[in-house]
Amino acid sequence: MPALSDAFSFQALRRFPDLEADNLVAADATDRLALTEASTAIQASPPGRVAVVGDRYGAMTLGAMALHGARDVRVHQDSLTGEQALAHNAIRAGLTQGFRPLPLTHELFTGASVVIGQLPKSLEALREITQLAAAHAAHDVTVFLGGRVKHMTHAMNDVMGESFTDVQASLAHQKSRVLAASGPGQRAGPAPRGTRCDSIISTWTCGSARTAPRLRGPGSTSVRGSCWSFSTRWSRLPGRQWTSAVAPVSSPLRWPGLTRS
Numbered sequence: 001m002p003a004l005s006d007a008f009s010f011q012a013l014r015r016f017p018d019l020e021a022d023n024l025v026a027a028d029a030t031d032r033l034a035l036t037e038a039s040t041a042i043q044a045s046p047p048g049r050v051a052v053v054g055d056r057y058g059a060m061t062l063g064a065m066a067l068h069g070a071r072d073v074r075v076h077q078d079s080l081t082g083e084q085a086l087a088h089n090a091i092r093a094g095l096t097q098g099f100r101p102l103p104l105t106h107e108l109f110t111g112a113s114v115v116i117g118q119l120p121k122s123l124e125a126l127r128e129i130t131q132l133a134a135a136h137a138a139h140d141v142t143v144f145l146g147g148r149v150k151h152m153t154h155a156m157n158d159v160m161g162e163s164f165t166d167v168q169a170s171l172a173h174q175k176s177r178v179l180a181a182s183g184p185g186q187r188a189g190p191a192p193r194g195t196r197c198d199s200i201i202s203t204w205t206c207g208s209a210r211t212a213p214r215l216r217g218p219g220s221t222s223v224r225g226s227c228w229s230f231s232t233r234w235s236r237l238p239g240r241q242w243t244s245a246v247a248p249v250s251s252p253l254r255w256p257g258l259t260r261s
Contacts, residue, residue, distance in 0.1 A: 034144050
């Protein structure tokens with residue numbers, strides 16, 4: 001399958017609107033290695049069968065499209081700035097069509113034959129990703145998750161092995177490595193955990209901030225997080241300055257004008 005853009009370059013990607021500096025990059029060795037390991041599988045996948053999870057600034061999504069011809073890519077990003085960076089980078093690369101953002105639910109994985117992404121540092125977050133992929137992706141799906149070697153543990157292999165029958169580690173390259181999992185062995189999705197929060201905002205708490213709903217306020221400003229999250233990312237709403245905060249379980253959030261989306 002032909003590439004979509006001959007002019008695509010990882011070096012041209014930017015982190016904007018996130019913090020930018022000479023020593024901060026929008027694409028690293030993990031992004032490139034994951035795309036290299038998954039290249040054959042991506043090129044063989046029909047449109048709509050590639051899913052990306054944890055793409056920080058769009059390198060994996062745009063790389064899969066530009067370098068390996070992926071079409072109708074489904075992508076989940078944990079941060080609002082990541083979504084904005086992907087949108088800006090897509091405009092600069094001329095790749096604004098061909099991907100769609102989705103929450104970390106079954107819709108992201110349904111029928112996918114290739115899943116690529118960043119390895120989360122949290123084992124619980126990794127478990128959610130692999131359980132969803134095993135339960136809802138195609139029976140021949142392969143999951144390629146890359147990370148920095150210094151952050152990887154053998155426990156990650158074990159967690160992926162709970163949902164897949166075969167887990168292999170790639171050779172290390174520039175201090176990055178990819179775990180590839182295939183053979184889904186569990187066809188039931190993860191159940192919500194925690195306690196129902198009934199207030200103005202009602203949500204299930206799950207094991208990771210990745211599965212928290214998006215809360216939308218006036219002016220289409222998005223806020224990520226759940227009322228139990230201890231790693232919530234807040235955005236500024238009109239008349240209210242929100243910063244990173246901890247909301248105790250016994251203190252549900254009550255902010256007028258917010259709705260789930």
